[in-house]
Amino acid sequence: MLRLIFLKTLRDLRRSILWWCIGMLLLGLYTILAFPTVRDTFADLSPYLDNPLFKVFLRDFSNLATIEGYLSVELFSFVMPVLSIIMSIVYFLGLIGREEERGHLELLLSLPLPRWRVAVEKVVAALLAILIIHLAFWLSLWVGGLAVKIEADYSRIGLAILDSLLLGLVFGGLAFFITGLGYGPGVAGGISGGLATAFYLVEAIGVVSEKFKPYRKFSLFYYYGGGRPMVEGLNWAHASLFIGLTLLMIIVGIIIFQRRDIKLKG
């Protein structure tokens, strides 16, 4: 029964959540089940991995023979943060942006509800959806790892996933903020995705180029741990930065949304 905007939003996202979960489950299972083969193949290559170019992708990990190094290369250096970012942007830009574009907000906001409540319920639903998908991914690694008897600290793998999720949320928060200003989902997706790409390039180039090294701190990817949380645990200062930025953009987005004109059906 639809009694809350939160439940209606989750209902709207249900098919998307299902397909994301299936995709992430397959990715997780494929990755973990392939590890024993990859471990044996790459064990001999470890001496070559000191090349700085490799570090763009591998960060501090040079040993693909370990589950941490393998997951870092295969997932947490590039694939996982990219998926987390895309997922967050897609979910967050639709919360206000798509509803407004379709003309649904006009009638919904004629109900005796504060605009902030409408926005908050939608944000909480999107956060839950993203959390469910990341949890499904963690479960696939855990179940797959148990199936092929890979010994690993799965709680720390969970922290690496959490780190990726938090990075993604910053860009999701940015997309929400932009739609909160009144721009459409297209603009929000473009700016958020473009900025994520720019940040990634700054970090990637900064790793291999001394000239660009000082600029790395301006990239959010600099504060993203990649596979490091599997070894060192989560850097809570960096995680707090992600959470703080996300909350800031969501809160400012809601404050502006409260005060601005609602656009007619696009």
Next chain:
Amino acid sequence: MAVIQTEALTKYYGPVRGVEDLNLEVEEGEIFGYLGPNGAGKTTTIRLLIGSINPTRGKAYLLGHRISTRSFAWKKDIGYIPGELSLYGDLTGEEFLRYFAYLRGGVDWGYVKSLVQRFDLDLSKPIKTYSHGNRQKLGIIQALMHKPKLLILDEPTLGLDPLMQQEFYRVMEEVKGEGRTVFISSHILPEVEKICDRVGIIKEGHLIVVENVQSLKAKAMRRAEVVFAEEVNREEFASLPGVNDLQIEGKTLRCLLKGEPNAFIRALARHNVVSLRVQDSSLEEIFLTFYS
């Protein structure tokens, strides 16, 4: 008591004028028709009243509450149909109404059922399968279901068949009978003439007239057609006060009469009149007069 009150309400979209210096009062228990062609500012006025957009300057009060995009408590007493009604296509009609009923804090479902019956709507189907008319019926039901003190309706009968339009007029009469207020924007002037107590006409963002429908019609020109037994002299009638657009073809005189017709009647009395027909202007003609 003024249920709707605006003070110099103005909205500009950047340099583009929406409405300007709108001073409007709608009294409790009346049905107020809001007329104007496309782009005149009807929808802008309604969206300002419902708090969807901010005024550039001026104020609006609904049921005594100052309206802004942040205020919301007063909305419990408002029923609204936007001009471009956009509903959740993936919900069934019943799911949609129950969802809105919950968000409104509960409604009398028996009353909802009676409205559904009156508007002959099948609630079991997904909204995306509804015709335009059925979507409009659903919009009307959601606006009425909590028995609001004030209904703000932007083109509510758009897409309704004539039978359903009649049902809608009956509901509006009941709403008025219960002392509730309706602010209705419509292009269908006979509809406004039929159900409204007063009308406001907006032209290029400015409210140019607010008048009781009957007195507006009384003040407006009447179309007269007189057939005489013999031909009459044009000059005799052309100089009469209140006679406009005089046409004489053989023994037939046609003209538009404005104001008191006494001089015209006295002139007629000097002739042998075979037939006389005086027709009130329709609201449509009055409306067109303002826009011509």
